[in-house]
Amino acid sequence: MTRRVLSPLSISCAAICSILIVSQMSTPAFPAPVLQYDRIQAVLEGFYVQDTSPPTTIAAGDQAPFVSDGVTKGDALIPIPLPTKPVSLPVDAPTKGFWTHSPGANELAREGAEGEVVRDADVVVVGSGLTGVSAAYHLARKIGKGLEGERRRVVVLEARDFCSGATGRNGGHLFPNPFYDFSRRQALYGTEEAVKSFEIEQYTYREFVKILHDTNTSAEVDLVEGGHITLFVTPQEEKLVRADYEAAKKAGVPEIERVRFIDRETMAKTRGTAHPGVWTPSANLWPLKLAAQIYKLAKKASSSVEVTLHTHTPATAVRLSEGNRRYTVETPRGPIECDYVVHAANAYTNYLVDPQETKVRVVPTRGQVIAVPAKAGTEEVGANGWGANEGFEYWFPRPVKKEGENPVIFLGGGREVAKPNYEYYETDDGKVNGDVGASLRRFLPSVFPGLFDEDTEPTWEWTGIMGYTATGNPYVGRLPSKDGAPSHQYIAAGYTGHGMPRTYACAEVVAGMISSDMAGSEWTAPSWFPRHYEWNRQ
Numbered sequence: 001m002t003r004r005v006l007s008p009l010s011i012s013c014a015a016i017c018s019i020l021i022v023s024q025m026s027t028p029a030f031p032a033p034v035l036q037y038d039r040i041q042a043v044l045e046g047f048y049v050q051d052t053s054p055p056t057t058i059a060a061g062d063q064a065p066f067v068s069d070g071v072t073k074g075d076a077l078i079p080i081p082l083p084t085k086p087v088s089l090p091v092d093a094p095t096k097g098f099w100t101h102s103p104g105a106n107e108l109a110r111e112g113a114e115g116e117v118v119r120d121a122d123v124v125v126v127g128s129g130l131t132g133v134s135a136a137y138h139l140a141r142k143i144g145k146g147l148e149g150e151r152r153r154v155v156v157l158e159a160r161d162f163c164s165g166a167t168g169r170n171g172g173h174l175f176p177n178p179f180y181d182f183s184r185r186q187a188l189y190g191t192e193e194a195v196k197s198f199e200i201e202q203y204t205y206r207e208f209v210k211i212l213h214d215t216n217t218s219a220e221v222d223l224v225e226g227g228h229i230t231l232f233v234t235p236q237e238e239k240l241v242r243a244d245y246e247a248a249k250k251a252g253v254p255e256i257e258r259v260r261f262i263d264r265e266t267m268a269k270t271r272g273t274a275h276p277g278v279w280t281p282s283a284n285l286w287p288l289k290l291a292a293q294i295y296k297l298a299k300k301a302s303s304s305v306e307v308t309l310h311t312h313t314p315a316t317a318v319r320l321s322e323g324n325r326r327y328t329v330e331t332p333r334g335p336i337e338c339d340y341v342v343h344a345a346n347a348y349t350n351y352l353v354d355p356q357e358t359k360v361r362v363v364p365t366r367g368q369v370i371a372v373p374a375k376a377g378t379e380e381v382g383a384n385g386w387g388a389n390e391g392f393e394y395w396f397p398r399p400v401k402k403e404g405e406n407p408v409i410f411l412g413g414g415r416e417v418a419k420p421n422y423e424y425y426e427t428d429d430g431k432v433n434g435d436v437g438a439s440l441r442r443f444l445p446s447v448f449p450g451l452f453d454e455d456t457e458p459t460w461e462w463t464g465i466m467g468y469t470a471t472g473n474p475y476v477g478r479l480p481s482k483d484g485a486p487s488h489q490y491i492a493a494g495y496t497g498h499g500m501p502r503t504y505a506c507a508e509v510v511a512g513m514i515s516s517d518m519a520g521s522e523w524t525a526p527s528w529f530p531r532h533y534e535w536n537r538q
Helices: 037-049 130-143 182-189 191-214 235-251 264-271 287-299 346-352 434-447 503-519
Strands: 057-059 066-068 071-073 079-081 123-126 152-157 228-231 260-262 277-280 305-310 317-320 327-330 336-338 340-343 363-373 383-388 393-397 408-413 460-468 475-480 486-493
Touching: 123 130, 123 327, 123 336, 130 152, 130 287, 130 305, 130 486, 130 503, 152 336, 182 191, 182 235, 191 235, 191 287, 191 503, 260 264, 287 305, 327 340, 340 503, 346 363, 346 460, 346 486, 363 434, 393 434, 408 434, 475 503, 486 503
Parallel strands: 123 152, 123 340, 152 305, 228 383, 340 486
Antiparallel strands: 057 079, 066 071, 228 277, 260 277, 317 327, 327 336, 363 408, 363 460, 383 393, 393 408, 475 486
8 A cells, every 4th residue: 555544533522611721831741652644554454455365564665655746644664563373352351431331321231132033024223332233223214115004124233232342332422523534535535425424424423412412412422512623743743634634614514603713822821731723513422322312213113114123142253044034143052044244244354255365454443442531620621522643642621420529541552662563463352451541551641630530440341343444434325246246245344443423324324225225226325425436336
């Protein structure tokens, strides 16, 4: 690969609130390596260019550093370690995270884990994160239309507890990318496609927020709307972001008029940090509880479509059926016959989907999050989400429940210190990385002097496995069969740490393709769908 690809920007959230008056501040040394994107991207791309009989390392000589306005970023001569093991199923005993293991957090944890497994279905969805439950929801709505006296069945399979993958273990941000990386996307895909890559995220954001308000469940999922501030670590970073902003504004990217840049002096006086930044619309919430609400809606979306969830039922193989259906999905609890399969397992995609046959390669990538109490209250800390260092660090304060209570900050990131693999090809979320944890512990006290205690230990620390692609774009659409012809297996996966504002829409696209195929009609892409997301266009 010779191009610079999309920064994951897996960041986002919530409300510009209170004000902290701070006198003149000097810029502190950043507590983690900065501007690491190109260096880490070279490692990721190395996994894509490997041969079937690879050497132990690949020099990244073909990975050109990114050049903007004559300024070169990144080092193109980095050894690239290669994966030593195939993608596995999720481990049995993941770390305990706040979203998944707080008392009463996961009412669907073992839904369908006991008793008989559904043996026959129209569609089997692999994965119960936001993609999987959104696919079930859209399928029930779409294929349920016009059915008279006929019933359809959708089965959702989950290897562990409900929503125990990336959705249930992320940083809690619902952050539609406002314009970052616009210039590169415009150069690669053209203006119209570049704009759509932002429209799809705005669409998902609006739909999720609308669903929560319409069902009166926004409080249940701790939805906080208000915004996100991205901090600029260097003048070069700010220059690149402003250039993207101007290009996006000229192209008519939606919501661009709501963006506000904040200078260093204002940031120091009002937010307690010495870095300038930019505020954009965003929200934060409890991701697992959002997924639970979407699944409940799927269950009652159509009286003609039965939606069933089987947790602790991993899909271990998909093969052609010898019966009346097209496929047999193997599980430890017995086979399930079906006509369509939706692969919504994200990081674990290549456990079932052969990368050589399909050209789909999703690299499992371990992320880490800590929860640490602030020394001050919401009035000083605020309530909006944050990101910094090209999106490698991202954090937000959890909403407080009692007056006078200090908020707990959920901070994720730190992969840039996890050399040489940067947590790529790690599928074990039953462990934490000590180097990453140490970097995260130093982060907030350095960025916000006086608001956090360096000696305070996190109240929670957990990991989760994301699914990365070399382009940063998810794979969406119909997979090929072994002979290269279209199959009846579909995919929506590979969000590169930025799935929250894309899952729902990508699942809707796949559901639309399936319902059109069932009806024998031609599928029409939604106006907001970037066609370069389709797997066979990447």
